[in-house]
Amino acid sequence: xxxxxxxxxxxxxxxxxxxxxxxxxxxxxxxxxxxxxxxxxxxxxxxxxxxxxxxxxxxxxxxxxxxxxxxxxxxxxxxxxxxxxxxxxxxxxxxxxxxxxxxxxxxxxxxxxxxxxxxxxxxxxxxxxxxxxxxxxxxxxxxxxxxxxxxxxxxxxxxxxxxxxxxxxxxxxxxxxxxxxxxxxxxxxxxxxxxxxxxxxxxxxxxxxxxxxxxxxxxxxxxxxxxxxxxxxxxxxxxxxxxxxxxxxxxxxxxxxxxxxxxxxxxxxxxxxxxxxxx
Amino acid sequence: xxxxxxxxxxxxxxxxxxxxxxxxxxxxxxxxxxxxxxxxxxxxxxxxxxxxxxxxxxxxxxxxxxxxxxxxxxxxxxxxxxxxxxxxxxxxxxxxxxxxxxxxxxxxxxxxxxxxxxxxxxxxxxxxxxxxxxxxxxxxxxxxxxxxxxxxxxxxxxxxxxxxxxxxxxxxxxxxxxxxxxxxxxxxxxxxxxxxxxxxxxxxxxxxxxxxxxxxxxxxxxxxxxxxxxxxxxxxxxxxxxxxxxxxxxxxxxxxxxxxxxxxxxxxxxxxxxxxxxxxxxxxxxxxxxxxxxxxxxxxxxxxxxxxxxxxxxxxxxxxxxxxxxxxx
Numbered sequence: 037x038x039x040x041x042x043x044x045x046x047x048x049x050x051x052x053x054x055x056x057x058x059x060x061x062x063x064x065x066x067x068x069x070x071x072x073x074x075x076x077x078x079x080x081x082x083x084x085x086x087x088x089x090x091x092x093x094x095x096x097x098x099x100x101x102x103x104x105x106x107x108x109x110x111x112x113x114x115x116x117x118x119x120x121x122x123x124x125x126x127x128x129x130x131x132x133x134x135x136x137x138x139x140x141x142x143x144x145x146x147x148x149x150x151x152x153x154x155x156x157x158x159x160x161x162x163x164x165x166x167x168x169x170x171x172x173x174x175x176x177x178x179x180x181x182x183x184x185x186x187x188x189x190x191x192x193x194x195x196x197x198x199x200x201x202x203x204x205x206x207x208x209x210x211x212x213x214x215x216x217x218x219x220x221x222x223x224x225x226x227x228x229x230x231x232x233x234x235x236x237x238x239x240x241x242x243x244x245x246x247x248x249x250x251x252x253x254x255x256x257x258x259x260x261x262x263x264x265x266x267x268x269x270x271x272x273x274x275x276x277x278x279x280x281x282x283x284x285x286x287x288x289x290x291x292x293x294x295x296x297x298x299x300x301x302x303x304x305x306x307x308x309x310x311x312x313x314x315x
Numbered sequence: 316x317x318x319x320x321x322x323x324x325x326x327x328x329x330x331x332x333x334x335x336x337x338x339x340x341x342x343x344x345x346x347x348x349x350x351x352x353x354x355x356x357x358x359x360x361x362x363x364x365x366x367x368x369x370x371x372x373x374x375x376x377x378x379x380x381x382x383x384x385x386x387x388x389x390x391x392x393x394x395x396x397x398x399x400x401x402x403x404x405x406x407x408x409x410x411x412x413x414x415x416x417x418x419x420x421x422x423x424x425x426x427x428x429x430x431x432x433x434x435x436x437x438x439x440x441x442x443x444x445x446x447x448x449x450x451x452x453x454x455x456x457x458x459x460x461x462x463x464x465x466x467x468x469x470x471x472x473x474x475x476x477x478x479x480x481x482x483x484x485x486x487x488x489x490x491x492x493x494x495x496x497x498x499x500x501x502x503x504x505x506x507x508x509x510x511x512x513x514x515x516x517x518x519x520x521x522x523x524x525x526x527x528x529x530x531x532x533x534x535x536x537x538x539x540x541x542x543x544x545x546x547x548x549x550x551x552x553x554x555x556x557x558x559x560x561x562x563x564x565x566x567x568x569x570x571x572x573x574x575x576x577x578x579x580x581x582x583x584x585x586x587x588x589x590x591x592x593x594x595x596x597x598x599x600x601x602x603x604x605x606x607x608x609x610x611x612x613x614x615x616x617x618x619x620x621x622x623x624x625x626x627x628x629x630x631x632x633x634x635x636x637x638x639x640x641x642x643x644x
Contacts, residue, residue, distance in 0.1 A: 048447070052453065123364055127364040133357075142361060160376070163375075164375055268471060282475065
C-alpha cells in the first residue's frame with residue numbers, strides 16, 4: 037500500500053502514543069515501587085526512579101503476611117494446575133479420539149459452563165464449603181478453581197490432541213508397540229506443548245483469581261495473594277498509604293504472571309507435527 | 316472460567332480470556348480413522364470431569380434454585396429452618412425498585428463499556444494493520460503488557476493513579492487548568508465512579524479485542540485488497556466494503572464476549588468500592604449479590620438474583636457457544 041510519508045509518520049506517532057497509554061500503568065507501578073515514600077508524598081510526581089532502591093520490596097517481602105499469602109497461593113495454584121491437567125487430559129482424549137453417545141451434549145455443556153459467572157455461583161459455593169468444613173482451606177478453594185478451569189482446559193487440549201494424528205499412533209503399533217506404549221512414546225511427547233499451554237492457563241487463572249477467594253477465604257491467615265493486595269486498597273480508604281510499598285507488593289504479584297504470559301504467548305501456536313505425516 | 320475469572324477471565328474478570336474463535340492452527344481431524352466408538356472407555360475418561368463439575372458447580376446451581384424459593388429472615392438467623400415461599404423472592408425482586416436500579420446501572424455500564432472497548436480495540440487493530448513492522452511490534456508488546464497484568468495488581472495501580480490526595484490524575488488535571496481538581500475524590504460520586512471503573516475495564520479489555528480483530532484483519536488476502544485498489548477503491552471504501560464484511564464475524568463474537576464479561580464485572584467494582592465509595596450507590600449485579608449474601612445473610616434473595624444472572628448469561632452466551640460448536644463439527 038502506498039501512503040504519503042507524512043501520513044506514515046503521523047500514524048507511527050499515533051501508534052506510539054497509544055502504546056504509551058497502555059504501557060503506562062505498568063510502568064507507573066514499577067516506577068513507584070522503587071521510590072521512597074518521602075518522594076511519593078511530594079505534590080509533584082516523580083516520573084523516573086532515579087535514586088530509587090529496592091527498599092520497598094524488602095519491607096513488603098519481609099512482612100510475614102506476604103509469606104503466608106504466597107504459601108496459600110502457591111499451594112492452591114499448583115494443586116489446581118495438576119488436578120486440572122489430569123482431569124482435563126482424560127476428558128480431552130475422550131472428546132477428540134472417540135465418538136461416543138452424548139459427546140456433542142458433553143462439549144456443549146462444557147462450553148456453556150465455561151461462560152457461567154463466578155458471581156452467579158459464589159453464594160452457593162460459600163454455603164457448600166461452609167457445610168463441608170472447607171472454608172478457609174486451600175483444598176476447598178483448589179477444588180472450586182479446578183472445576184472452574186477444567187471446561188476451558190478440555191477445550192484447549194482437545195485441539196492439541198486432535199492435532200496429533202491417530203495415524204502416527206497406529207503406525208507405531210504396526211511397528212510392534214502396544215497401544216499404551218504407542219500412546220506414551222509417540223502421542224504424549226507431542227502433546228507436551230499443549231499441556232504446558234493449558235497448564236499456564238490454569239496457573240494464571242488460579243493465581244489471579246479474586247472473586248471466589250474473597251468469598252471462601254474469609255480469615256486473614258488463609259488469604260491468597262490477590263486478597264493480601266486488597267488489604268492495601270482497603271487500608272488506603274481510611275488512612276495515608278505508603279504507595280511505594282503497595283506498588284512493590286503489586287509488582288511481586290504481577291511479575292511471575294507477566295513473564296509467564298509473554299513467554300507462552302509466542303510459543304503456543306507453533307505446529308509441532310506439521311511434517312510428521314505427509315499428505 | 317473466563318473468568319472466573321476473572322475472566323479469562325474476562326478482561327472484566329479474567330486476565331486471560333479464552334482464545335478468540337479464530338480458526339485454530341491445528342489441522343482438521345480426518346474423518347473415520349482416529350475416531351473410534353471405543354465402548355465404555357470414553358465414558359470412563361469423562362467420568363472425573365463429570366464428577367468434579369457436578370460436585371463443584373452443579374450442586375451449587377441446584378442449591379440456588381431451591382434456596383431462591385425459600386425465605387431467610389430474622390427468625391432464620393436464630394436457627395429456625397427457612398420457610399418455603401414459592402416464587403415470592405422473585406416477585407419481591409421484580410417489584411423492588413432497588414434491584415431495578417442495580418439492573419439498569421449494570422446494563423448501561425455493560426453496554427457503554429463493551430461498545431467503547433470494541434470501538435477502541437477495532438481502531439487500534441486498523442491502526443496496527445497500517446503500521447510498519449517496528450512500530451507495530453512496540454504497540455503489540457505494550458498491549459500484551461497491559462493484558463498480562465493481574466486484575467488486582469492493575470487495580471492497585473489505577474487506584475493509586477486516581478488517588479485524591481497525591482494521585483497522578485489530579486496533578487495532571489490541575490496542570491491542565493481544571494478547576495477544583497486538586498484533592499477531588501473521583502470515587503465519591505457514582506457518575507465519576509463509573510467513568511473511572513469503565514475506563515479501567517476498557518484499558519484491561521482492549522488488548523484482547525485489538526489483537527483478535529487484528530488477527531481477523533490479517534486473514535484478509537492481499538489479492539482482494541490489491542484488486543479493489545486496481546478498481547479504484549480508496550482507503551475508506553476498502554475499510555467499508557472489503558475489511559468490514561470479512562471481519563464482521565470476529566467483531567460480533569468479540570462484542571458478545573465483552574457484553575457477557577462486562578455484565579458480570581465484579582473485581583474492579585469491589586476494589587474501587589473498597590478504596591472509598593458508598594457501596595449502595597455504586598453496586599452492580601455482582602457486588603449486589605455479594606452484599607445480599609455475605610452482608611445481610613439474605614440467601615433467598617441473593618440466590619434469586621444469582622439465578623437471574625445465570626439465566627441471563629446462558630441466554631447471552633448461547634450464540635457464542637453455538638458458533639464454537641459449529642467449528643467443532
